[in-house]
Amino acid sequence: MVFSEVREQVLLVDDNPQNLKILYDTLDDQHYRLLLANSGDKALSIAEKSKPDLILLDIMMPGMDGYEVCETLKSNPSLKDIPVVFLSALDDVESKVKGFEKGGVDYIAKPFQPREVISRVATQIRLRRLEQALKEKNRELSADNVEMKKKLEAQREQLAHFSRLSTMGEMAAGFAHEVNQPLTAITNYSRVAHRLLGDNPEDNQVTNKAMLATTLNKLEAQSHRASEVIQRIRGFVKKPKSGKQELNVTSLLTDVVQFAEVDVRNNQGRVTLELPDALPNVEADEIQVQQVTLNLIRNALEASFIWQQANNAFDEPAVVEVSAYADTRNVWVEVKDHGCGLADDAEQKLFHPFYTTKGEGMGIGLSLCQSLIQAQGGKIGFRRNPDRGTTFYFSLPIVH
Numbered sequence: 001m002v003f004s005e006v007r008e009q010v011l012l013v014d015d016n017p018q019n020l021k022i023l024y025d026t027l028d029d030q031h032y033r034l035l036l037a038n039s040g041d042k043a044l045s046i047a048e049k050s051k052p053d054l055i056l057l058d059i060m061m062p063g064m065d066g067y068e069v070c071e072t073l074k075s076n077p078s079l080k081d082i083p084v085v086f087l088s089a090l091d092d093v094e095s096k097v098k099g100f101e102k103g104g105v106d107y108i109a110k111p112f113q114p115r116e117v118i119s120r121v122a123t124q125i126r127l128r129r130l131e132q133a134l135k136e137k138n139r140e141l142s143a144d145n146v147e148m149k150k151k152l153e154a155q156r157e158q159l160a161h162f163s164r165l166s167t168m169g170e171m172a173a174g175f176a177h178e179v180n181q182p183l184t185a186i187t188n189y190s191r192v193a194h195r196l197l198g199d200n201p202e203d204n205q206v207t208n209k210a211m212l213a214t215t216l217n218k219l220e221a222q223s224h225r226a227s228e229v230i231q232r233i234r235g236f237v238k239k240p241k242s243g244k245q246e247l248n249v250t251s252l253l254t255d256v257v258q259f260a261e262v263d264v265r266n267n268q269g270r271v272t273l274e275l276p277d278a279l280p281n282v283e284a285d286e287i288q289v290q291q292v293t294l295n296l297i298r299n300a301l302e303a304s305f306i307w308q309q310a311n312n313a314f315d316e317p318a319v320v321e322v323s324a325y326a327d328t329r330n331v332w333v334e335v336k337d338h339g340c341g342l343a344d345d346a347e348q349k350l351f352h353p354f355y356t357t358k359g360e361g362m363g364i365g366l367s368l369c370q371s372l373i374q375a376q377g378g379k380i381g382f383r384r385n386p387d388r389g390t391t392f393y394f395s396l397p398i399v400h
């Protein structure tokens with residue numbers, strides 16, 4: 001037994017020296033460290049200093065009585081867990097009940113039987129050990145939990161990042177096209193500028209200068225446009241310092257829709273955005289919410305193209321409608337398509353990792369969306385549209 005190594009401390013409190021001696025002798029060879037106090041005040045200061053494992057406390061004492069001592073102990077967060085056993089000649093029910101009400105765990109009537117004291121003390125000490133072992137275990141468990149949660153978050157973070165990179169890969173053609181347009185324009189404006197600088201003396205120098213200024217402005221605007229596209233890509237693929245922050249949903253959705261449109265223009269599609277005048281801010285991780293929205297829009301577009309293909313209906317562009325509204329707690333974002341719709345058994349599989357009906361799909365999109373939205377404290381779901389296609393939606397908690 002580890003008994004001899006950790007000697008529990010028992011504080012004995014009695015104003016009568018005779019009683020104190022008897023108690024001391026009774027418990028002396030029980031392997032406890034015994035502390036003695038002959039008044040309530042002293043008992044409290046020793047308790048404060050030594051944090052004993054058990055207190056045997058006489059009730060009737062001049063000055064501060066045992067009840068008061070016990071109350072003071074129980075009101076002190078660092079002492080309140082020390083078990084108190086009352087000792088008293090008052091052997092009536094009232095005073096026992098009062099002792100328990102003040103927070104005592106046991107009651108020994110005087111004059112006591114030494115063997116009774118020994119076994120009651122031993123019981124309390126054993127309980128105390130168990131309780132502390134349990135506390136320690138709980139502490140370890142919650143530490144493990146925190147550790148586990150961190151690991152899971154890191155994994156989700158990695159998967160999300162990986163998936164963003166792969167989305168960017170798929171969108172690369174669209175981006176190339178998007179950046180190429182302003183670059184072509186820049187080349188053209190530069191040529192014009194050169195011509196305007198030209199040394200034809202017949203040219204009207206004043207007009208030329210004005211036109212040159214206009215051309216340079218246009219050139220600058222186009223280079224901004226190209227650099228914005230690049231910035232957006234960089235923002236999306238970077239490994240973000242993850243973390244929730246206060247977000248403006250309107251500007252977030254505006255960004256994402258612009259982002260998605262890059263894809264769409266190549267594919268004869270359109271993404272519309274319909275928002276109320278004002279939306280409350282939400283608390284969420286910006287890049288992750290962008291990622292979820294982009295995934296849903298891309299799924300919606302893909303479903304639309306599948307429908308067009310199956311029905312040979314290419315005369316009208318595929319339209320995906322993004323909208324948002326708020327209730328008292330959440331902002332809800334909806335992505336609605338008029339595409340091929342879901343299989344009948346989609347409910348069971350849709351959010352499972354690797355479920356895909358697409359030849360080149362990975363089936364990662366929706367399962368990732370679900371875990372990202374849940375990490376923000378939101379919900380994600382879908383419904384079948386009455387006419388055609390599907391509406392996916394998710395919520396984000398409003399900042400209060």
Ligand SMILES: Nc1ncnc2c1ncn2[C@@H]1O[C@H](COP(=O)(O)OP(=O)(O)OP(=O)(O)O)[C@@H](O)[C@H]1O
Pocket residue numbers: 295299300303337339340341342350355356357358360361362363364365366367390
């Ligand atoms: N808007 C939608 N309309 C119809 N079916 C959809 C829609 N969104 C998702 N699905 C179905 O759910 C499946 C899983 O979607 P998910 O986004 O998880 O994977 P994926 O799009 O197949 O591949 P990826 O990992 O590249 O996103 C899709 O293959 C498709 O069958």
Ligand SMILES: [Mg+2]
Pocket residue numbers: 295298299365366
């Ligand atoms: Mg997808």
